[in-house]
Amino acid sequence: MRHQIRNRIIPLTLILLAATALLAVAVACRGSADATPTPEFSLPTALPSPEGVPAAGAGSEDTAARTSEYWTGPTTWEPEDVSSLERVTQELVAPPFLPEHEQVNTGEPRVLEVRMVVEEKEIEVAPGAFMWAFTFNGSVPGPIIVVHEGDYVELTLVNPSSSELLHNIDFHASVGALGGGSLTQVGPGQEVVLRFRAVKPGVFVYHCAPGGTMVPWHVTHGMNGAIMVLPKDGLRDPAGNPVPYDRAYYIGEQDYYLPRDANGDFKRYDGPAASLVDDLEAMKTLIPTHIVFNGVTGTLQGDGQLTANVGENVLIVHAQANRQSYPHLIGGHGDYVWERGGFNDPPELDLETWIIAAGSAAASIHTIRQPGTYVYLSHNLIEAFAYDAKAILVAEGEWNNDLMEQVKPPGPIQ
Numbered sequence: 001m002r003h004q005i006r007n008r009i010i011p012l013t014l015i016l017l018a019a020t021a022l023l024a025v026a027v028a029c030r031g032s033a034d035a036t037p038t039p040e041f042s043l044p045t046a047l048p049s050p051e052g053v054p055a056a057g058a059g060s061e062d063t064a065a066r067t068s069e070y071w072t073g074p075t076t077w078e079p080e081d082v083s084s085l086e087r088v089t090q091e092l093v094a095p096p097f098l099p100e101h102e103q104v105n106t107g108e109p110r111v112l113e114v115r116m117v118v119e120e121k122e123i124e125v126a127p128g129a130f131m132w133a134f135t136f137n138g139s140v141p142g143p144i145i146v147v148h149e150g151d152y153v154e155l156t157l158v159n160p161s162s163s164e165l166l167h168n169i170d171f172h173a174s175v176g177a178l179g180g181g182s183l184t185q186v187g188p189g190q191e192v193v194l195r196f197r198a199v200k201p202g203v204f205v206y207h208c209a210p211g212g213t214m215v216p217w218h219v220t221h222g223m224n225g226a227i228m229v230l231p232k233d234g235l236r237d238p239a240g241n242p243v244p245y246d247r248a249y250y251i252g253e254q255d256y257y258l259p260r261d262a263n264g265d266f267k268r269y270d271g272p273a274a275s276l277v278d279d280l281e282a283m284k285t286l287i288p289t290h291i292v293f294n295g296v297t298g299t300l301q302g303d304g305q306l307t308a309n310v311g312e313n314v315l316i317v318h319a320q321a322n323r324q325s326y327p328h329l330i331g332g333h334g335d336y337v338w339e340r341g342g343f344n345d346p347p348e349l350d351l352e353t354w355i356i357a358a359g360s361a362a363a364s365i366h367t368i369r370q371p372g373t374y375v376y377l378s379h380n381l382i383e384a385f386a387y388d389a390k391a392i393l394v395a396e397g398e399w400n401n402d403l404m405e406q407v408k409p410p411g412p413i414q
């Protein structure tokens with residue numbers, strides 16, 4: 001018996017040795033073909049200890065902290081000196097509005113200071129459908145930041161002690177450290193300051209990304225927003241001519257996955273973390289229970305409808321942090337559309353519908369030529385009307401019969 005086992009073990013050992021040798025050769029070949037090591041990113045799912053969080057403003061003596069599991073940056077590090085740059089505080093505002101900003105700013109780069117405070121709060125997504133939202137500054141989506149290419153964004157992220165959960169922020173507009181996610185982990189009662197340079201002009205998503213399945217859990221609980229990085233000389237058409245906008249709106253499209261009880265009713269929970277287990281099951285169906293614009297159903301309709309005047313260029317920034325969307329303006333067009341969000345790309349002209357990829361934002365300018373009611377929606381019409389992925393835009397001004405006229409009103413067939 002023992003002999004039989006030994007007879008099996010020896011060939012097995014040989015096979016394992018051969019496999020190991022082959023693997024070593026494969027790794028060596030890969031290493032010579034591609035000298036850049038594959039980075040291994042992993043984010044902690046638990047609150048880091050205070051010593052594990054890199055200290056703001058610390059110098060090279062902080063190397064040990066910065067090479068901890070929360071930081072994949074250089075092994076030596078000196079703070080960047082931005083003391084000579086103008087500092088501006090940007091007062092963030094609730095969606096669908098944008099903070100005060102200039103469309104053109106060809107001056108020196110600036111440091112824009114912004115402040116975001118986490119707020120975990122229960123919202124009523126639709127009548128009878130409650131959810132604990134995880135928010136930046138209390139809104140879904142979080143506020144939009146507007147800067148110019150080359151500017152620095154200096155964010156103070158505050159997680160008040162009233163929170164239950166760890167949060168952070170991943171800026172798709174930034175470079176390094178998982179979009180800042182690994183440098184901004186803040187537990188309840190902590191704040192952190194992150195500065196990054198906006199080197200790519202365009203519209204970009206930001207979102208909370210605390211690691212693992214916490215990432216989609218936080219994002220689908222509303223913890224996402226957008227930043228617009230304008231070219232220094234403003235938006236341009238494909239020929240390079242300026243395309244200024246007269247007003248701007250910001251839409252965050254949100255998919256929610258709310259758990260139901262045995263009767264099919266939406267469940268309600270006592271606190272932010274209580275729904276986690278049920279939420280993970282609901283999320284993994286990949287079938288949203290709600291798809292809305294700006295937090296809850298109907299936000300951009302009725303009292304919240306968007307307004308414009310005939311003759312204006314209306315800019316709409318539309319972000320979707322987790323899912324695709326198909327914007328369309330019923331009764332109009334996307335006169336200029338930066339479908340993938342990058343302002344280094346010339347805009348597409350005169351589109352009927354465009355696509356927003358999951359985890360991105362698009363910018364579109366609509367020249368309003370007729371008064372009346374427009375519907376800005378996702379042209380998956382089930383998502384627009386059976387869910388509520390839509391906004392109403394009402395324009396005032398003079399009707400143009402040359403563009404459209406009802407030649408004969410509805411009446412009996414003659």
Ligand SMILES: [Cu+2]
Pocket residue numbers: 134166167168208209210218223
């Ligand atoms: Cu979060």
